[in-house]
Amino acid sequence: MSGFPNFSNVAPYARAELDRRIANPIETISGLNAWVRIASGVDSGLILYSNPNFTIFEAAGDRSIGTIYGNQSSSGTIGVTWDGRPYIDYNDLAFRPKPNVTSIEIDEGAGNLSRKAKFTITAYTPGQLNELCKFFLEPGFTIFLEWGWNERRAMNGFEAISVPYVAKNQSFKNVNQRREETGGLYDNYLGFITGGSIAISGQFWEISVECTGFTELPAYFLAADNTKPDQTPEELEEAANEFDPAEISAQTDLGLKRFMMMYNQLPSNRRTDAVYGLIKDTKEVAHVVNFINFDESVREEMNNQTDGWAWGIFENSATVGSESVSFPSGTEIIGPDKFIRFGTLMKIINAIGIDHYVIGGKKVKMQVNTERTVVSAFPKIFSCNKSKLFIPNPKTPKFDLLAAIKSKTPQKKYKEILNNSVVGTSGGKALDIHFPSKGAITDNQTYKGILSYKDSTIESLNVPGEHWGFLDDLYVNFDFVKGILETKNFYVKDALYQILNGMASAAGGIWDYQIIETTDPKNPEVTELVVVDLNLKNNAVPELPIAFDVYGNKSIFMDASLDLNISGAKMNQIIGQRLSNNVNSSQPPVTGKLFAKNLKDKILTEIKRAEASPFPKKTPSTVAGDEDEEKLKEKNLQLFLSKVGIFPKVMITKDTVSDNISDQSYIASLDDLALFESIKVGSDEKLNKTSVSILFPINFTFTIHGISGIKRGDKFRIKGIPEQYETGGFFQVLSVKHTITDMTWKTEISGGFRQLPSA
Numbered sequence: 001m002s003g004f005p006n007f008s009n010v011a012p013y014a015r016a017e018l019d020r021r022i023a024n025p026i027e028t029i030s031g032l033n034a035w036v037r038i039a040s041g042v043d044s045g046l047i048l049y050s051n052p053n054f055t056i057f058e059a060a061g062d063r064s065i066g067t068i069y070g071n072q073s074s075s076g077t078i079g080v081t082w083d084g085r086p087y088i089d090y091n092d093l094a095f096r097p098k099p100n101v102t103s104i105e106i107d108e109g110a111g112n113l114s115r116k117a118k119f120t121i122t123a124y125t126p127g128q129l130n131e132l133c134k135f136f137l138e139p140g141f142t143i144f145l146e147w148g149w150n151e152r153r154a155m156n157g158f159e160a161i162s163v164p165y166v167a168k169n170q171s172f173k174n175v176n177q178r179r180e181e182t183g184g185l186y187d188n189y190l191g192f193i194t195g196g197s198i199a200i201s202g203q204f205w206e207i208s209v210e211c212t213g214f215t216e217l218p219a220y221f222l223a224a225d226n227t228k229p230d231q232t233p234e235e236l237e238e239a240a241n242e243f244d245p246a247e248i249s250a251q252t253d254l255g256l257k258r259f260m261m262m263y264n265q266l267p268s269n270r271r272t273d274a275v276y277g278l279i280k281d282t283k284e285v286a287h288v289v290n291f292i293n294f295d296e297s298v299r300e301e302m303n304n305q306t307d308g309w310a311w312g313i314f315e316n317s318a319t320v321g322s323e324s325v326s327f328p329s330g331t332e333i334i335g336p337d338k339f340i341r342f343g344t345l346m347k348i349i350n351a352i353g354i355d356h357y358v359i360g361g362k363k364v365k366m367q368v369n370t371e372r373t374v375v376s377a378f379p380k381i382f383s384c385n386k387s388k389l390f391i392p393n394p395k396t397p398k399f400d401l402l403a404a405i406k407s408k409t410p411q412k413k414y415k416e417i418l419n420n421s422v423v424g425t426s427g428g429k430a431l432d433i434h435f436p437s438k439g440a441i442t443d444n445q446t447y448k449g450i451l452s453y454k455d456s457t458i459e460s461l462n463v464p465g466e467h468w469g470f471l472d473d474l475y476v477n478f479d480f481v482k483g484i485l486e487t488k489n490f491y492v493k494d495a496l497y498q499i500l501n502g503m504a505s506a507a508g509g510i511w512d513y514q515i516i517e518t519t520d521p522k523n524p525e526v527t528e529l530v531v532v533d534l535n536l537k538n539n540a541v542p543e544l545p546i547a548f549d550v551y552g553n554k555s556i557f558m559d560a561s562l563d564l565n566i567s568g569a570k571m572n573q574i575i576g577q578r579l580s581n582n583v584n585s586s587q588p589p590v591t592g593k594l595f596a597k598n599l600k601d602k603i604l605t606e607i608k609r610a611e612a613s614p615f616p617k618k619t620p621s622t623v624a625g626d627e628d629e630e631k632l633k634e635k636n637l638q639l640f641l642s643k644v645g646i647f648p649k650v651m652i653t654k655d656t657v658s659d660n661i662s663d664q665s666y667i668a669s670l671d672d673l674a675l676f677e678s679i680k681v682g683s684d685e686k687l688n689k690t691s692v693s694i695l696f697p698i699n700f701t702f703t704i705h706g707i708s709g710i711k712r713g714d715k716f717r718i719k720g721i722p723e724q725y726e727t728g729g730f731f732q733v734l735s736v737k738h739t740i741t742d743m744t745w746k747t748e749i750s751g752g753f754r755q756l757p758s759a
Helices: 012-023 025-029 054-059 126-136 163-170 172-181 214-221 233-239 245-250 254-267 274-281 294-304 308-314 342-352 401-406 478-485 494-505 568-578 603-613 625-643 673-688 722-729
Strands: 033-038 047-049 100-109 116-123 143-149 188-201 206-211 318-320 323-325 338-343 356-359 362-369 374-376 422-426 429-433 467-468 475-477 513-520 523-533 546-549 559-564 644-648 665-670 698-705 715-719 729-741 745-757
Touching: 012 025, 012 546, 033 100, 033 126, 047 100, 054 568, 100 143, 100 323, 116 126, 116 188, 126 172, 126 188, 126 206, 143 163, 143 429, 143 745, 163 172, 163 188, 172 245, 188 214, 214 523, 245 254, 254 478, 294 603, 294 644, 308 644, 323 401, 338 342, 338 478, 342 362, 342 475, 362 494, 374 523, 401 625, 401 644, 422 568, 475 478, 475 494, 478 494, 494 513, 559 729, 625 644, 698 729, 715 722, 722 729
Parallel strands: 362 523, 546 715
Antiparallel strands: 033 047, 033 143, 100 116, 100 729, 116 206, 143 188, 188 206, 318 323, 338 475, 356 362, 374 467, 422 429, 513 523, 559 698, 644 665, 698 745, 715 729, 729 745
């Protein structure tokens, strides 16, 4: 399995096979024919063959091919059982062919969480159709596919079908070992049936089967729900566990107290025993740093400090910075927004029943792992939407509350910083949660095993300090999450993508999240789903990738294309650039950078010159009298409060609230994307000179005679395309698709372009 989106190189055995084909294309390719073996694990099992090379199969120890055309009393053998007996449990038409596997398609990447598979079986009699449906159209049943070329190397490690033989292929470590043993001439797929159809054509029946990889199971698991269809409203209310208010009030540990408050605000059908039990984890889950602004009494007490009307009665005053100030009557500084640390949210989402299931003695985790997810950042990153995200940045730009109180005009300069790290102690453990991370990720170290299962083809990650952070250390708005969790029936993957995309939108689209399948770096036998950020920039100098000729006698391509893939977001950026507006600097600019490098559009230049005529400057209006000036200050403060996010620090309790607002608060978000973009662009200038770019919206897709061993993340170059793409960067494999039809195995590779820093 790959370390995608890390850079990696095509496996040496696959490169050797490709070099062999380049050197002798006629000798190595002309005689190739593909074979397929499909196994269903239902009952006594059923194995189908397509285009088997009897000599090679028998030499490999598999003699269970069966008859092809049948006899005067029955059609050809449907297949064989797992113990090698012909499957003949039906009576049918005489002298009709055995069922035939007419096509297979296996797709990895391009938005898929795990590998998908589709295959088609042609049945020639009603009896064949009925029997095949039992084994290959029942959703949830296990399917094992194998395919390869008619060379003896492809049969290395080939075994008769058995439960241990099939089950060990759940481990990518074992699959990759088998690919290496066969020199890339063999591959397989293990999954379960998730759909299908039957089409009738003349006297034939086409059975189409769709499959999903086992690792993807947790993503399609319905979120935890403690309700049952036949429960009465009274039973539903009783089923929803909750903590007693008196118990919460008596609790002295802030971590436990805030967990209880959070738990009671979860949708009632999500308050399950498993989530309830997370309170026992006082070191990680039930810790005070995970919950911001859940205590209403703290919020109310702090807002009392800024209510000008209350001061008129009690002659109170509030301190902001080092100054004592007064606020207009009814001013509320602390809003209702509550936040939960993303790592804690994931522990709640993952508490949906079982931790893992076992197939062939190997674990498959029933969860989506974000513990190692590293995402993009810059030193002064902040949230632009408090209804979605809070970023605990020690270097947040100083959103100046004091200036908003004293000034008539909005703040324009943000040179100073505020420390919005979330620091707290509970359960006997002190934690300091901050984003971005201070240290660099270097070639010889990994943080929490950031790099997935390490093999010699995966290159190290190198990111400067303050330009990365852990996804788990961000905070997501609880009410935003709650609205998603309240949905009665939803898949974990759908809920997670909604949450992740909402968080990304609150940070100017800086992150591009995908859920992918990989291996556990601590245990390569275990597969799991993880979240990755495709926009994370790598400062490591990539190794020289494999190069392919797109034309000439050294080309091994069956077909190829260079595609400009303009998505809706990218189109919006192009239009913005056309209108001289910066829409989203988190995506690489493309105008004048894809083909016409450093060339200018004469017409656009003339339009911009004409538009550059200065407009008359507005004369600032004069304010008459102190009363008008105070009103302007009040309006400026209200505008500031409508855009800013101010929340109580986690260690504050009702009894420790003081009049010092700024010392007791996180002033952490500002609804100002223009400011976000300008700060980010300034931070990125230096990084862009040393790091490989994020993916450009340009893909190169090619098809070759089938080979295994090329994976997502692998780098390649193409000779014979526009110079900028031949020498100015490289392509990174985004998807791999295998198809087998008409005795031919084809592998389709699609790669996205990354520009080198020197280009």
